[in-house]
Amino acid sequence: MGLKGQFQNYLREQGLKSTRQRDIILDAFLEAGVHLSTEELYLKLRPYHPHIGYATVYRTLKLFAESGIAAERHFGDGQARYEANSEEEHHDHLICTDCGKIVEFENHRIEQLQEQVAREQGFCITRHRLDLYGLCPECQT
Amino acid sequence: MGLKGQFQNYLREQGLKSTRQRDIILDAFLEAGVHLSTEELYLKLRPYHPHIGYATVYRTLKLFAESGIAAERHFGDGQARYEANSEEEHHDHLICTDCGKIVEFENHRIEQLQEQVAREQGFCITRHRLDLYGLCPECQT
DNA sequence: CCCCTTTTGAAATCGATTTTCAATTTAATA
DNA sequence: TATTAAATTGAAAATCGATTTCAAAAGGGG
Ligand SMILES: [Mn+2]
Ligand SMILES: [Mn+2]
Ligand SMILES: [Zn+2]
Ligand SMILES: [Zn+2]
Numbered sequence: 001m002g003l004k005g006q007f008q009n010y011l012r013e014q015g016l017k018s019t020r021q022r023d024i025i026l027d028a029f030l031e032a033g034v035h036l037s038t039e040e041l042y043l044k045l046r047p048y049h050p051h052i053g054y055a056t057v058y059r060t061l062k063l064f065a066e067s068g069i070a071a072e073r074h075f076g077d078g079q080a081r082y083e084a085n086s087e088e089e090h091h092d093h094l095i096c097t098d099c100g101k102i103v104e105f106e107n108h109r110i111e112q113l114q115e116q117v118a119r120e121q122g123f124c125i126t127r128h129r130l131d132l133y134g135l136c137p138e139c140q141t
Numbered sequence: 142m143g144l145k146g147q148f149q150n151y152l153r154e155q156g157l158k159s160t161r162q163r164d165i166i167l168d169a170f171l172e173a174g175v176h177l178s179t180e181e182l183y184l185k186l187r188p189y190h191p192h193i194g195y196a197t198v199y200r201t202l203k204l205f206a207e208s209g210i211a212a213e214r215h216f217g218d219g220q221a222r223y224e225a226n227s228e229e230e231h232h233d234h235l236i237c238t239d240c241g242k243i244v245e246f247e248n249h250r251i252e253q254l255q256e257q258v259a260r261e262q263g264f265c266i267t268r269h270r271l272d273l274y275g276l277c278p279e280c281q282t
Numbered sequence: 283c284c285c286c287t288t289t290t291g292a293a294a295t296c297g298a299t300t301t302t303c304a305a306t307t308t309a310a311t312a
Numbered sequence: 313t314a315t316t317a318a319a320t321t322g323a324a325a326a327t328c329g330a331t332t333t334c335a336a337a338a339g340g341g342g
Contacts, residue, residue: 015287015288016288016289017287017288017289017338017339017340018339018340019288019289019290019338019339020338021289021290022289037329038329038330039329051290051291052290052291053290053291053292054291054292055290055291055292055293055331055332056289056290056291058330058331059289059290059331074215074217076215078299078328078329079328079329079330080329080330094258094259094262094264094266096264097267103262103264105258105261105262107254107258109254110251110254110255110258113248113250113251113254114251114271114273117235117246117248117251117273118235118273118275120246121235121244121246121278122277122278123235123237123244123273123275123276123277123278124275124276124281125235125273125274125275126238126274126275126276127274127275128271128272128273128274129270129271129272129274130255130269130270130271131269131270132255132258132259132264132266132269133266133267133268133269133270134259134264134265134266134267134268135264135265135267136262136263136264137262137263137264140265156318156319157319157320158307158308158309158318158319158320159308159309160307160308160319160320160321161307162320162321163320178298179298179299180298192321192322193321193322194321194322194323195322195323196300196301196321196322196323196324197320197321197322199299199300200300200320200321219297219298219330220297220298220299221298221299
């Protein structure tokens, strides 16, 4: 079952409707594939679907996140960004503060240590965020 | 040299001026000592110094961050928060999503692994952010 | 098709942040 | 101490992304 099927299931379960706009936005979102902001997706769609409003893109991305097919991220540039949740593992990010490039990484050992830290403090962790900011290879003169 | 001296040096170096407001705000900021938002500090000051405007508190906290005596943090509640940079080690945070409690922690091994990840990707890290969200001991029923 | 519910799009609103601008203050210099 | 140029202040306005409002339109079960 792909992300599209997963989303359709979510709509059905919640008594929500499948609409032309949601289909179009989901296709564009999956095709874009990067860490996209609401505005970026809206602008990307506009040339082909000028009838789709910003509010609809905004609401639909929220819905993707609720349904679990996407995740909302905040990298400190002031806007929320979304990325598709493939069935792969969770990952964290390296962000270039110069050109904005975002590289994903996974590190199981770090995740384990986070769990350990939380346990020591008596916390029960539901999610975490690890962002590393610096210069990518190209931006180091 | 304490944080106050450090800030005075920064002002001098940058050709900025030492003012009554900056002194008052710095004292209040250092005294408060928690993860304070601009608004919280403004409200804390107001009873004693009703003549100090919100914009001044805002600008002064930014200045603290620029000078290096404070750090700006974002814990996802929509407002920036500031904390004094004691000469102690860097630390990260556990945040209770129920009551908002924030617990600080240090984990040298995690920091090392972050460096290693960055090195593998050719990045040169300047800062990072590790936030663990979940329920604190009190909020786990 | 009917009817009820959900969705849409444009515009308005929201809350935090940031800027504007005229008046005031600082601090270097005469 | 008086002069002066530059920086700062405070109130209000502007900005910015996110979110809501609301009337019109569309979905979909029966
Ligand atoms: Mn990612
Ligand atoms: Mn802290
Ligand atoms: Zn770069
Ligand atoms: Zn709690």
